[in-house]
Amino acid sequence: MTERGFTGYVMYELLDTDSPLAQEFKKLLAFALRFGIGKSRSIGFGHVSLEPARPHRKTSSKGLDR
Numbered sequence: 051m052t053e054r055g056f057t058g059y060v061m062y063e064l065l066d067t068d069s070p071l072a073q074e075f076k077k078l079l080a081f082a083l084r085f086g087i088g089k090s091r092s093i094g095f096g097h098v099s100l101e102p103a104r105p106h107r108k109t110s111s112k113g114l115d116r
Contacts, residue, residue: 061103 064072079100086096 063103 088096
């Protein structure tokens with residue numbers, strides 16, 4: 051049996067951090083931190099970490115750094 055997964059990142063931006071939707075989103079993030087996401091969490095898969103976003107670098111129209 052082969053299990054597939056990925057390592058990556060996702061960035062969310064909450065424009066109104068006091069809205070009811072933002073509060074629910076924060077609860078979901080706290081849940082993910084505590085319990086993990088996806089399959090085989092009990093053996094260490096599905097780890098989640100949070101960190102503040104870093105400022106974006108400007109890129110050219112071709113997607114290459116200036």
